[in-house]
Amino acid sequence: MGGVYLQMEDEIASMAALVGASLAGARSFTATSGPGFSLMQENLGLAIALEVPCVVVNIQRSGPSTGLATRPAQADLMQARWGTHGDHPAVALAPATVQDCYDLAVRAFDLADLLRQPVILLGDEVIAHARERVVVPESPEEDRGAGGRREPACPPEEYRPFAAGPDGVAPLAWFGSRYVFHVSSSMHDETGFPNARPDNAARVIARLHEKVARHAAELELYRIYQGEGARYLVVAYGASARAAQAAVAEARAAGIPAGLFVPLAVWPFPAGALRQVAAEAERVLVAEMSYGQLALEVERILHREVVGIHRYDGEMLTPEEVLKGLERGASRCW
Amino acid sequence: MLVTSARPYLVERNLPHFWCPGCGNGIILSAVARAFARLGWERTRTVVVTGIGCFGRADDYLNVNAVHGTHGRALAIATGIKAANPGLHVVALMGDGDCATIGGNHFLHACRRNLTITAVVANNLNYGMTGGQYSATTPAGSTTSTSPLGHAESGLDLCRVAAAAGAMYVARTTVYHVHLLDRYLEAALTHPGFSLVEVMSSCPVYFGRYNRLGGPVEMMERWRKVAVPLEKYGELPEPEREGRVAVGVFADHRGEPFEERYRRVQEAARGARAGEVSER
Structure with a gap:
């Protein structure tokens, strides 16, 4: 080259x-x-x-x-x-x-x-x-x-x-x-x-x-999985989006109306698209391998509290953890 | 005559320069512009890179391509420019705070890496722009705004460091010795590989005032008195070196610069690629 x-x-x-x-x-x-x-x-x-x-x-x-x-x-x-x-x-x-x-x-x-x-x-x-x-x-x-x-x-x-x-x-x-x-x-x-x-x-x-x-x-780059009728919306990027995608698939199979929003451009954050898909959601969850950074941005955009699923121990977030959050809601970590 | 021919290389609308009366930077700046003129360097193919500090403003007055970058990083920026476009003349203009202190790491590696870049360092022995704090070249015992009771560290000999680190051409002079400055600059700018011209410069407002070295004229006379040719300096007994500055050529080697070595790496890569394709 x-x-x-x-x-x-x-x-x-x-x-x-x-x-x-x-x-x-x-x-x-x-x-x-x-x-x-x-x-x-x-x-x-x-x-x-x-x-x-x-x-x-x-x-x-x-x-x-x-x-x-x-x-x-x-x-x-x-x-x-x-x-x-x-x-x-x-x-x-x-x-x-x-x-x-x-x-x-x-x-x-x-x-x-x-x-x-x-x-x-x-x-x-x-x-x-x-x-x-x-x-x-x-x-x-x-x-x-x-x-x-x-x-x-x-x-x-x-x-x-x-x-x-x-x-x-x-x-x-x-x-x-x-x-x-x-x-x-x-x-x-x-x-x-x-x-x-x-x-x-x-x-x-x-x-x-x-x-x-x-x-x-x-x-404005993003992907939406199972956005239709998603009453529980997970927001996740990178590897966490993969865990979340598996969790959403399992949740849907179990009859839970879950969906996933994956920003591919994180800055600037695709705020308009997120607002649109989150409008119908009863609960918004943020899954990330951080004590809480994406959650801050999502809360800022949606003007509402989100449920955080955070992992910061050097291990990857698993589909089970996201699924648990979808099933009964995770507690906020801070 | 020389002044006239240097004009195309100066941004006249930005003159007079902003440096203090008695500062040596103007002398060095005009020597650089004269050298460009003498060498007939095309403005489109000449790039000056500066960092931050008094002499870091030199690019404002030079009518060539220029990057005014971040503090200490001029040589790292220059490295990217030269590596990406070896056909350019790349010159980094820095002070002692910029080159020897904040940028010390980049300086060492620029000497070692040996791209054809010329570093011109105005060494006024302190951080002039920010109020006369000590730098890496401030001599032990000197008074500065951050060493009011005497500097406890030793000053760095930039030329000896450069020579040891592998720079191809290294010379030091002072703002008093303008003819030497012209000669060293021309030699450095035409030398393959990394070159350094260190110019001992006056800062009457801070270093001179704090150390009671007198005004601009006295400081200029002092450079004449303390400058000792390198060979003579070597013969001086240790106590007599105190307060003197060795001037002269510290290194003058011919060697393959980075660009040439890297061209061979690129050729090898192309060869390997061609081999890979033909095997299929």
Whole structure:
């Protein structure tokens, strides 16, 4: 493929090199798990500020700190949203199958280019190590929706790297092209040079959020199982969605009207779709390998209390645990 | 004549620069712009990477591709740029806080990894932008805002570290020795593999004031007095080295840079792939 692989000295450097490689015109990605993801937060912020497309794969594992080394967890959900400092948008996709890992990885690169924004592929230890059948399209290029970053077409002297189009995204040149350009981690204006005026800062921060909001349709990724007549709705992502899916199937077989909502984009969360399917539900359950992060977001979206099914001992959530919750409701853990 | 030819490489609308009177950064900045002009580097193929700090603002005045990145990470960003597009000229402009202190780990590995990147370090012996705190190069005993009773740590000799870590070209001079600076910069910018030019610089507002080194003129004269050619410095008895700075070329090796070695890895990968296909 003619690519370059670099193992940097630490994950701070990996994320920094990723930003550099993308500015030099390469589609770039890195992969890590919890401790490395913590180190990447600094330069994830850099990628967001510079509006540099790149993909970060974070396979969630137990924490805090070293935790239960490499045991499964889903406790980086909020870090993926809020890990780096300052107001910023976040885009994170969460595979629940090995096929998702392939499909969402392709989608992640396309979304990164579309939005000029780092995209996080938020997997977990179970899905990352799973072996399942994967169907790879015969011609992967044709299968792709967007494809490639938007490059400028204006004369070089007119190029302003942060002059956004109506969707809030500016075309991005690359170092070595005919465009000479400047990007800065400091608050900057359309030229890319620092601008500390309050009105400019407000405009930039708002645009960063709005460019993601304006592409809500491309980002609303989810799956619903047994949504029809679901009076008990389980919300789960990643490996927990698999346990929940098995539990819902068993519950339905036992006559319990259960359903499942699986967000494939966790940031921004597909709130509209969740509200719709939850409207008829008598009870909403959230199943996750965390003390309670997804539950917070679901409660925020639905404005109602949910029943949490949480596991945070380094073991995978089982269908039995979800089923138990469906049968008699689980107690809240906090 | 030289000033005129350096003009295309300067963002004149952003001048005068924001550095304090007597700061050495302007001297280093103009030397960098002059070097670009002398070498005739195409602006489209030149990338400057800076971190955070006083000299980290140098990119604001340079009319080439530029990334103003995060504190200490300029070399890691530069590594990504050069690895992805080896045809670019990549230069990292940093201060001592940025390069030797926060970015110390990246500095070591950039020397060792040996991509063709030039690091230009303005070493003013303290964190000037944030109020004169001690950095990794602050000499023992110095007064800074975070060592008001004398610095208890020893300063890092960036050039010796770079040479030991495998940098191909390493030189140190001062803002007083501008002709040497021009020569070292040109040598570094044209040297295959990682290169470092460390420039001892004046911070009259903090380091100079705290250590009673006088104003801009006295500090400039001091660089003339304390700078000792490397060979001579080596012959000095230990007590006489105190307070002096060795200037000169610390390393000048020819070796295969990362880009060339990696090209062979890529060729091997293509060969292996071709073999795999033909076996089928």
